[in-house]
Amino acid sequence: MLLIERRDVGRGSTTVHARNGMPLGEFTLSAPLDAALVDDARAYPGVTPIVPIDPSQPTWRDLPVVTFRAMPATPATANA
Numbered sequence: 001m002l003l004i005e006r007r008d009v010g011r012g013s014t015t016v017h018a019r020n021g022m023p024l025g026e027f028t029l030s031a032p033l034d035a036a037l038v039d040d041a042r043a044y045p046g047v048t049p050i051v052p053i054d055p056s057q058p059t060w061r062d063l064p065v066v067t068f069r070a071m072p073a074t075p076a077t078a079n080a
Contacts (some may be wrong), residue, residue: 001014001029001035001036001037001038001045001063001064001065002033002034002035002063002064002066003029003030003031003032003033003034003035003061003062003063004032004062004063004064005032005060005061005062006029006030006060006061006062007057007058007059007060007061008052008053008054008057008058008059008060009050009051009052009053009059009060009061010050010051010052010053011048011049011050011051012028012047012048012049012050012061013026013027013028013047013048014026014027014028014029014036014045014046014047015045015046015047015048016038016043016044016045016046017043017044017045017046018042018043019042019043019044024043026048029063040067045065047063
């Protein structure tokens with residue numbers, strides 16, 4: 001997860017839970033380029049709802065999430 005920008009946002013904290021659902025922690029990515037890495041095999045992330053600080057202003061939280069997954073090894077093929 002990598003925070004690009006956050007504007008007029010209250011809440012929007014990242015949560016991390018163990019696979020059994022037990023909460024492990026909560027933190028807020030607040031500055032551009034704040035990042036978090038989570039091992040999805042051991043835990044899973046979530047986020048609290050965002051709410052506007054000033055309802056008359058635009059509100060957003062840009063935070064792309066990229067997931068990598070190991071692929072099973074494949075046998076090498078011979079070039080003919």
